[in-house]
Amino acid sequence: EIVMTQSPATLSVSPGExxxxxxxxSQSVSSNLAWYQQKPGQAPRLLIYGASTRATGIPxxxxxxxxxxxxxxTISSLQSEDFAVYYCQQYNNWPALTFGGGxxxxxx
Amino acid sequence: xxxxxxxxxxxxxxxxxxxxxCTVSGGSVSSGxxxxxxxxxxxxxxxxxxxxxxxxxxxNYNPSLKSRVTISxxxxxxxxxLKLSSVTAADTAVYYCARITLHNxxxxxxxxxQGTLVTVSS
Numbered sequence: 001e002i003v004m005t006q007s008p009a010t011l012s013v014s015p016g017e018x019x020x021x022x023x024x025x026s027q028s029v030s031s032n033l034a035w036y037q038q039k040p041g042q043a044p045r046l047l048i049y050g051a052s053t054r055a056t057g058i059p060x061x062x063x064x065x066x067x068x069x070x071x072x073x074t075i076s077s078l079q080s081e082d083f084a085v086y087y088c089q090q091y092n093n094w095p096a097l098t099f100g101g102g103x104x105x106x107x108x
Numbered sequence: 109x110x111x112x113x114x115x116x117x118x119x120x121x122x123x124x125x126x127x128x129x130c131t132v133s134g135g136s137v138s139s140g141x142x143x144x145x146x147x148x149x150x151x152x153x154x155x156x157x158x159x160x161x162x163x164x165x166x167x168n169y170n171p172s173l174k175s176r177v178t179i180s181x182x183x184x185x186x187x188x189x190l191k192l193s194s195v196t197a198a199d200t201a202v203y204y205c206a207r208i209t210l211h212n213x214x215x216x217x218x219x220x221x222q223g224t225l226v227t228v229s230s
Contacts, residue, residue: 001171034216043204043220044155050214087155091215095143095168097157 002026002093004100006086012108019075021103023088028068032092035064035073038102039084047086048073075105083107110135112205112221120199120228126192130205130221137186138163143208144188145217146179148201151225156201160208161188195228202226 003026013019023033031051036044046055048064051071061076075082088100116128130144137144145160159169161179169177173192181188192199203226207219 032214034214036217043206043223044217045220046216046218049211049216053214055216055218089155089217094215095160096170097215099155099157101154 001096002029002090002098004088004090004098006088006100006103008103009101010104010106012106013078014108015080016077017108019078019082019105021073021075021086021105023066023071023073023100025069025071025090025092029090029092031067032090032094033064033066033071034089034091035062036087036089037082037084038087044087078105110207110219112207112219114203114205114221114224116224116226118225118227120195120226121230122196122228123194126190126195126199126203126226126228128190128203128205128224128226130188130190132186132188132207135207135219136183137181137188138183140164141209143210143215144179144181145206145208146190147204147206147217147220149204149223150198150201158190158192158203197228200226200228 005024007022033051035048038044052064085102085104111133113131143160146158161167176193178191202223204223205221
């Protein structure tokens with residue numbers, strides 16, 4: 001099983017600042033990585049796939065990068081609606097999908 | 109617009125079988141373009157993939173749950189279902205049904221149900 005590890009567990013950021021979230025895979029997943037945003041009481045929402053491609057309707061302030069085992073999700077200027085939990089997920093080992101433990105982005 | 113809606117008991121007794129159904133609207137479970145999946149999230153914790161079913165009936169399950177999971181599809185009702193046997197308190201979670209699409213060689217979870225909380229307790 002490919003283990004996905006996210007850091008930090010919690011990130012405190014002021015509105016308007018940049019947030020950088022990390023995700024590490026226990027073995028290479030190439031670029032087969034997605035990022036999801038989850039707000040309290042809601043289902044996750046797809047943000048990024050293919051490590052760097054924004055899903056339909058996702059604002060340009062969200063960007064993804066990386067390949068192999070190291071990945072980053074960057075939110076360039078945090079808006080109030082961006083405070084949420086973010087999960088990375090690999091699908092390189094399809095059909096076995098695994099998620100990271102999540103990073104909570106909270107207001108500083 | 110595709111919508112998925114979970115339904116089923118919110119309380120299940122230990123050792124019994126959890127049964128949930130996902131009703132799909134705005135799309136067809138008979139389409140060969142998608143994989144219909146179940147994902148769960150224990151309270152305050154992260155996401156765990158349970159398994160999926162393809163329109164043909166082929167399935168794939170998380171190895172950690174494989175011995176207890178069955179996912180089936182009913183194309184006449186445009187639904188797919190989850191059964192998880194011999195449940196314990198560790199199976200208490202919000203259960204999501206979701207659609208996985210193969211998009212440019214990427215398997216993306218593009219639609220989710222709202223989720224339903226299932227509590228395992230006597």
